[in-house]
Amino acid sequence: MRLWFQRVASFLRSDDADVASVRAILRTAALRSASIGVGTLDGVALPSPLSGHVEELEDAALVISRPHDGPARRELVAGESLHLSIAADSGFHHGDVEVLGRWTAGEGAMKRYGYRVTIPKALVHEERRSLHRVPVAFDLAPRARLCRPTSLAELGEGTVVDVSEGGLCLRVALTGLVRPEEHVVVRADFPAFFPMIHTEVAIAHVMPARKPGHSDIGLRFIEPQVELGRAIRQLELRRVNRAGAA
Numbered sequence: 001m002r003l004w005f006q007r008v009a010s011f012l013r014s015d016d017a018d019v020a021s022v023r024a025i026l027r028t029a030a031l032r033s034a035s036i037g038v039g040t041l042d043g044v045a046l047p048s049p050l051s052g053h054v055e056e057l058e059d060a061a062l063v064i065s066r067p068h069d070g071p072a073r074r075e076l077v078a079g080e081s082l083h084l085s086i087a088a089d090s091g092f093h094h095g096d097v098e099v100l101g102r103w104t105a106g107e108g109a110m111k112r113y114g115y116r117v118t119i120p121k122a123l124v125h126e127e128r129r130s131l132h133r134v135p136v137a138f139d140l141a142p143r144a145r146l147c148r149p150t151s152l153a154e155l156g157e158g159t160v161v162d163v164s165e166g167g168l169c170l171r172v173a174l175t176g177l178v179r180p181e182e183h184v185v186v187r188a189d190f191p192a193f194f195p196m197i198h199t200e201v202a203i204a205h206v207m208p209a210r211k212p213g214h215s216d217i218g219l220r221f222i223e224p225q226v227e228l229g230r231a232i233r234q235l236e237l238r239r240v241n242r243a244g245a246a
Contacts (some may be wrong), residue, residue, distance in 0.1 A: 022123050025093055026062055029054040029086045032165060032224045036064055037085035037092070038076075052114065054086060055103070061116040063103050076115050078102075084120065089166030089220060095120030144170050144188040146178075146217070149200055152185070158214060160188050165229040167201065167220040171209050178203055178217070186219055193234075195227040 028034075033053045052065035064084075067074065076082070076099045085094040097117040105112045146155040158172035168188065178184065180203055188197040204218035 022095075022120060023057065025086070025088075025123055026054070026057045026119065028224070029088075029093075030057045030063075032226060032229050034165070034229075035087045037094075038064075038067070039083045039085075055105075055112070055114050057119075058116070060119070061100055062097065062119050063114055063116055065112065065114040082117065084117065086123075087165065088125065091126045093123040093125050095123045142188055142190045142194075144168075144172070144186060146170070146172060146174075147185050147187075148176075149183055149185050155184060156215075160190075161216065163188075163194075163228070163232070165225070165232060167204065167218060168197070170217045170219065171211060171214050172217055173214050174217075178206060180205060183222070184219075194231045195225075197225065197228065199223060199225070 033055075035051065035053050037051050052067045055063040055065050057063070078099050078101045080099045082097050082099065083094065084097045085092045097120055100116040100118060103114045103116050142160040143157065144160050145157045147153060148155065153176070155176045155178060156172040156174040158170050161169040161171050163169075168186070170186070170188075182203050183200055184203060186197060186199065186201050190196060200222050201219040202222055204220045206218075207216050208214075209216045
């Protein structure tokens with residue numbers, strides 16, 4: 001009997017841990033306004049700015065925005081079962097949910113529309129390169145600088161190659177040694193459309209660049225960059241709308 005109770009207790013602890021893990025992932029997604037993908041249970045749902053994003057995590061529901069105008073938009077129906085994907089730093093999380101009903105917040109021009117869905121019982125992480133990595137094709141590549149967190153000693157200066165909600169890639173002429181997972185401080189100045197980035201990051205990878213004397217350095221944000229995420233989604237929507245108009 002004691003062994004049976006131990007097994008039941010172990011199972012319940014495992015189940016509680018899974019629930020806590022799911023809620024932690026969803027809290028982070030809501031904080032970052034992570035993009036989502038919506039599909040049928042037997043289909044594939046890749047996160048896209050057109051499909052919406054995570055709005056809030058409530059006690060008994062997950063709030064997602066209504067899909068934007070475009071081919072991905074359709075009305076969701078209460079009771080409908082969906083396959084939901086949520087963009088992450090690397091790849092995405094996906095799980096099954098049921099639509100609970102419509103959701104609105106704000107007033108006037110600030111009013112937002114979306115849906116409440118059930119909280120997934122489990123989320124499966126699929127490793128893929130971030131789906132919201134935007135190649136930097138600004139008229140002048142934004143300048144960036146790396147330095148040590150404590151001493152602020154400069155490690156190199158260069159340009160931003162691409163940027164995503166989870167990090168960015170720099171092409172830098174290094175003046176000091178850096179290693180994967182090491183923490184450094186980056187400052188990147190973008191055009192007015194993008195917010196300036198000045199934050200501590202972790203080095204994801206370092207590799208020689210095609211430009212002699214330079215290295216391509218992948219950086220992973222330690223703290224969520226909420227304003228940057230919004231700017232990336234707005235930029236992608238503008239590009240989609242321009243392509244549709246053409």
